[in-house]
Amino acid sequence: MLLSVLYIIGITAEAMTGALAAGKRHMDWFGVMLVASATAIGGGTVRDILLGHYPLGWVAHPQYLVITCVAGILTTYFARWVVRFHKVFILLDAIGLIVFSIIGCQVAMTMGLSPIICVVAAVVTGVFGGLLRDMITRRKPMVLHKELYASVAFIAGIMYYAMSYIGVHPDITTLITLITGFSLRMAAVYFSWSLPVFEFKEESFH
Amino acid sequence: MLLSVLYIIGITAEAMTGALAAGKRHMDWFGVMLVASATAIGGGTVRDILLGHYPLGWVAHPQYLVITCVAGILTTYFARWVVRFHKVFILLDAIGLIVFSIIGCQVAMTMGLSPIICVVAAVVTGVFGGLLRDMITRRKPMVLHKELYASVAFIAGIMYYAMSYIGVHPDITTLITLITGFSLRMAAVYFSWSLPVFEFKEESFH
Amino acid sequence: MLLSVLYIIGITAEAMTGALAAGKRHMDWFGVMLVASATAIGGGTVRDILLGHYPLGWVAHPQYLVITCVAGILTTYFARWVVRFHKVFILLDAIGLIVFSIIGCQVAMTMGLSPIICVVAAVVTGVFGGLLRDMITRRKPMVLHKELYASVAFIAGIMYYAMSYIGVHPDITTLITLITGFSLRMAAVYFSWSLPVFEFKEESFH
Incomplete structure (x- = not known):
């Protein structure tokens, strides 16, 4: 129940970041809805296709697709407002990341x-929406360069799996994963924690 | 029957535009066949994967794949001719768009x-072939910037669904959707009708 | 058995080329693991999704995913060593190409x-890993420009299918396909054999 509410908050926030990315590429309304939806529900879609888990969430519940399209279009009117409150979006994006990871693991x-696959499903669900956004709008994929993001999804996935495995009550499992994952992501943003970066300059290979 | 004939015309024309895009990137014959096929049958493939509708059309009927590969390779020999008659291709592409949308909805x-999902299936089938072409050949995705394209697929999908729902004879439904959709697309090209574009310049947000 | 051993050698080598490509884009460890895995097991994944063949290989056998992630991370430490022995990688990549093609056909x-679809499955399995690598790291897709690559997968697929069809013993079929395909790929690299390239410069079409 809490998870459903947070999920809707999460996809709305992700759709809005997607719409802004589309706006930077001067896309039309269809492009805005496409990128907004890919960002918000693309991670779950990729997970379900990889796992062969049909029907996809938004095919069974088209209202999610309607939410992301509407959120995308509204963003074209309230872009300045979205930018002003961009710190709120960092919070909402962190919530979305953990909620998506939990649902993927579930x-x-x-x-x-x-x-292993349960944790991979958590990471794919949390991360691939942003990856798709950056690929469609031809940006450097953020999740592969910046503060801990996939790693947070990874840790959230492990926590959720482990607590479920040892029989902790589902609600408590969800709550602890949410709080820990969210705190970790916020700390990573605040302290600029990031994974080691691999820089390879040699031009001789291929 | 009419739809099958128009479908083959549609995939042939789309394959030829795909081959030209590959040629601009100096791809080899394999690249030409890949981009030609992705353009022509990629929309239906993405739709079927999203809906879990197996086997894919070209897996069940490999002759469609043969047609797109042959059309792609022939285009490398007749590229000048294709360019000279590029207005014919705008017509054929419009026919393909509506036929693909109808099939997706069906x-x-x-x-x-x-x-909602039926109409989304129409749009995905009509639009994703061109999107894939532009992503593989790293071009600005045309359908997200120019004259009404996805919107035409959207309207064609709604028309087809609504007429089927209220019980209009299938042949008449198909014919009316084809004529209306085709006219709308042609009018959009002629009068440069397009969706509002969202331009977002603020660099401060991500 | 031989095929399993060669498969593991193949995915390890492919993962290492993927990791180097990620390093050129200054990706972090997650990016390295993502590109390494996409390069090594992306071809089989695309094939299985297109054919509706579930569960995917690495979902059923997560150890393959672990191998590609570990190989990717180790490559960040041994990049210089990998570059020095890059001729070994051309050999390993050729073995991988044929093994992937045979498995795809099977x-x-x-x-x-x-x-036709069996041969297409061979080509997709052999080629799409490298294509995904180049799309994620935004490079010119190598397999569409350079020495015979997809064509070798194509010929390996036809050989394997034809020999199986006429009833040659599976081990002999595999061995002959491996040797012929490998020799053909090595000859293509050595003599710079390539498919005709289609160069289309006309700017007037779209």
Whole structure:
């Protein structure tokens, strides 16, 4: 229940960041809706396609797609407002990241998949929306360069899986994962924690 | 029957535009066949993967894949001719757009999906081939910038769904959708009708 | 058995080329693991999604994913060493190409698909890993420009299908396809054999 509310908040916030990215590329309304939806529900879509988990969430519940399209279009009118409150969006994006990761882990666990794949499903769900956004709008993919992002999804996935495995009550599992994951992401943004970067300059290979 | 003939005309024309895009990137014959096929049958492929509708059209009917590959390779020999008659291609592309949209809507309706998803299936089938072409050849995606394109697929999808729903004879539904959609697309090209564009310049947000 | 060993060698080598490509884009460790895995097991993943062949190989056998991630991360430490022995990688990549093509053909044959689709499955498995790598790291896709690559997968697919069809013993079929395909790829690299390139400069079309 809490998760459903946070999920809707999450996809709305992600759709708005997607719409802004589309605006930077001077896309039309269809482009805005496409990028907004890909950002918000693309991670879950990629996860479900990889796992063969049909029907996709938004095919079964088209209202999610309507939310992301409407959020995208509204963003074209309130872009300045969105920019002014961009710190709120960092919070909402962090919530979305953890909620998506938890849902991804849940889906893979329901399918009876192995622990590694459950954690991978968490990461894919949390991260691929932003990746798709950056690929469609031809930007440097943020999640591969900046503060801990995929790693937070990874840790959230492990926590959720481990607590479920040892039999902690689902609500408590969700709550602890949410709070820990959110705090970790916020700390990573605040202290600029990031993974080591691999810089390879040699031009001789291919 | 009419739809099958128009479908083959449509994929042939789309494959030729795909081959030209590959030629601009100096791709080899394999690249030409890949981009030609992605342009022509990529929309239906993306739709079927999203809906979990297996087997894919070209897996069940490999002759469609053969047609797009052959059309792609022939285009490398007749590129000048294709350019000279590029107005014919605008017509053929418009026919393809509507035919693809109708087929996409039909597939989703056969699967018993909700009206929103049926219309989304029409748009995805009509639009994603061109999107894939532009992503593989790293061009600015045309359908997100220029004259009404996705919108025409959207309207064609709604028309087809609505007329089918109220029980109009399938042939008449197809014919009216084809004529209306085609006219709308031609008018959009002629009068340069387009969706509002969202230009967002603020660099401060991500 | 031989095929399994060669498959693991193949995905390890492909993962290492993926990691180097990620390093050229200054990606972090997550990016390195993502590009390494996409390069190594992306071809099989695309094939399985197109054919509706679930569960995907690495979902059923997560150890393959672990291998590609570990190989990717290790490459960040041993990049200089990888570059010094880059001729070894051309050999390993050629082995991977043929092994992937054979496995792709096998999967499609097991599903009872038509000969054309079996050969397409071979090409997709052999080629799409490298294509995904180049798309994520925004490079000119190598397989569409350089020495015979997709064509070698194509010929390996035809050989494997034809020999299986006429009833040659599976081990002999695999061995002959491996040797012929590998020799052909090595010859293509050595003599710079390539497909005709289509250069289309006309700016007037779109």
